[in-house]
Amino acid sequence: MALPSWLESLKAAQKTCILQDGRRKVHYLFSDGKEMAEEYDAKSHELLVRKWRQKSALGAYGQWQIEVGDPPLPVAGTIQSDFLKESSSNPTFTRKDTKSSFQWRIRNLPYAKEVYSVTVDKKDRCCIIRTTNKKYYKKFSIPDLDRCQLDLNENALSFAHANNTLIVTYQKPKEILSLEEELQRELKSLKTTNEGDVECKTQ
Known part of the structure; x- marks a missing residue:
């Protein structure tokens, strides 16, 4: 999928936007059924989180796969044996982008x-x-x-x-910077709901 095609697929995706805890959270649903969720700092517009998921052959949603940001912390109450945890001294690999x-x-x-x-x-x-x-x-x-x-x-x-x-x-190459600028313009045109409001899809 070349750059214009990727930008067009982002524009064509069903998008939902909500403002919560100082973050602008955008959910994308693509025509092939894949989902992408992004979180941006509401003031700086820097990308904080990007994750993906898609349905299995049986139609069930899989786990979110983190592309940008820290992996989620284990949910309290989930079954997780202490002896199966990774050592806290093991190297941890995370992606955190800047604007450039x-x-x-x-x-x-x-x-x-x-x-x-x-x-x-x-x-x-x-x-x-x-x-x-x-x-x-x-x-x-x-x-x-x-x-x-x-x-x-x-x-x-x-x-x-x-x-x-x-x-x-x-x-980031200039092509990516241009794409991100265009996407930010697209996201600013979305109707953004605040935390507690009903999320509103793109027109």
Whole structure:
């Protein structure tokens, strides 16, 4: 799906918009049945959360898959054996974007910055994090670029390390920035309801 097609599919999706807890929450329902939910800071308009779900072959909705933002905390009362929990010292990988870049934070990585390398694999359309001490390896894609069929650019990639956290940054290409500006204009035209009101779908 090339960039214009992705933008058109966003515009064509059924959208619901609600203002809650200082966040603008937008729900998209696409013609193929997939759902996307986004949350933006109501003041800065920065994307805080993006998640997806779709129905199974039997028509039941699957779990939400987080693309941007922290995974949800376990719901109180759910059955979760303590011995099955991940160790709190394991590396955690989350994506938190800024207006100008895609950004990932990998916490619990105590090694010096010189240990890491972050590269682009154009053939597999992914970024790869490696450590010279063989303690950490991660491949990850950038779905935004895949949806718009944009090539990965090694020069857009950089990283920093502080407080046991590796921060990987990929500068958004101009095509993505233009798309996001257009989408923000589209979202501002939606009728937004406040918390407690009945949610209102697009006209």
